[in-house]
Amino acid sequence: MDSVFLMLESREHPMHVGGLCLFEKTADPAGFARTMYEDMLTGADAVTSVFRRRPERAFGVFPALRWDLDDDIDLSYHVRLLSLPAPGRVRELLELISMLHGSLLDRHRPLWEVYVIEGLADGRIATYAKTHHALMDGVSAVRAWQRTLATDPDARDCVPAWRTDRRRTEKPGASGLSGLVRTVSRTVGTVPQTVSGARALSRRLPDPLPYQAPETMFNVPISGARRFAAQSWPLARLRAVTETTGATLNDVVLAMCAGALRRYLSAENALPARPLVAMVPVSLRADGAEETGGNAVGAVLCDLGTDEPDPRQRLDRTRSSMDRTKSTMAELTPLQVLGLSALNVVGLTLPSVPLLGGGPPPFNIVISNVPGAQRPRYWNGVRVEAIYPASIPLDGQAINITTVGFGDAMHFGIVGCRRAVPRLQRLIGMLDDTLTELETAVG
Structure with missing residues (x-):
């Protein structure tokens, strides 16, 4: 299923899911945005395996069949700090998100991006994050980004979704022909069962x-x-x-x-x-x-x-x-x-x-x-108003x-x-x- 989302993608059909997060007004919105941005740029050596995945092209011919892991991730590419143009209304924010959501993710890199956005006239800060649907579905994405937030308004140890204190390790599958053959055989092996199940279901679909x-x-x-x-x-x-x-x-x-x-x-x-x-x-x-x-x-x-x-x-x-x-x-x-x-x-x-x-x-x-x-969530003391x-x-x-x-x-x-x-x-x-x-x- 992950491969299907990559194979269906084209310029007209970006296949990522995203989320706009609004944080409450602070006394120093520009300072909060800058601090959040700089915090997100630290820990490049502790990025979890999910956020290091990029599609592998076996022999440059077979795309989207296996994941490769990027061991030299450039966080300054994946995380950006932006400022809205004047007058900084919600209208300008939604226009910016419309533009960002229509652009493709770079398949030569792990398939996610995050934008910290300042310049809202009412003093709030926003973030926009997008991840390719091949990397995670909507439920998985919401859970991943919510894990970055604290339930305690006094907590000051929030870390971004791609970094955890307990780093999970993952090794990419076997490379070359043997790995490709195993991946294809696992996929093909499910086809007869799936087709059989679909045929049986077709007789009693609601x-x-x-x-x-x-x-x-x-x-x-x-x-x-x-x-x-x-x-x-x-x-x-x-x-x-x-x-x-x-x-x-x-x-x-x-x-x-x-x-x-x-x-x-x-x-x-x-x-x-x-x-x-x-x-x-x-x-x-x-x-x-x-x-x-x-x-x-x-x-x-x-x-x-x-x-x-x-x-x-x-x-x-x-x-x-x-x-x-x-x-x-x-x-x-x-x-x-x-x-x-x-x-x-x-x-x-x-x-x-x-x-x-x-x-x-x-x-x-x-x-x-x-x-x-359902409980309120905070990023280093600042409450999230909406996602x-x-x-x-x-x-x-x-x-x-x-x-x-x-x-x-x-x-x-x-x-x-x-x-x-x-x-x-x-x-x-x-x-x-x-x-x-x-x-x-x-x-």
């Missing part, structure tokens, strides 16, 4: 099925330029809806997105008669499992009920759809979950395969909800919505193709309107 989604303005080829929007809502508001309806927080997030997408497409005179279908990533990592990077994620489909004008009915639709999927997944083996995920997402690769592109999309949009820390995720649009999937529940708020990050999704920022107001509708409908 609705909605792949390719039942309507065509929309989001399901088009995309460019490499991105636009990023972000906003937070108090978790108390979402939990009030869950307590009244019995829905989960994830159900409410999906219903908010469904209502906002309905409003957005209606404003563009582009709302299809049939409901949109979302692909919802699900983590396959066990709680408390050791973090080793890489990918452990499945993919399920959800009926968003965008053809339903009533907000309570839409919530019931999304909840029922996710309940059906959870019931099916509970009966599956890990291999069968992999087969189910493969069936749901295989269509994403078809636009790049000659003669196989075209036809209805496998789904309309990716919506992901990543669990985060906004930034994920991956693809050809045929011009917009992505990802959320992180962190602290006492749900933080939404929306990434869209700059050309295919006009006035992306309007979705923020529409999300708020939908949450208000839900509160009124269930109150």
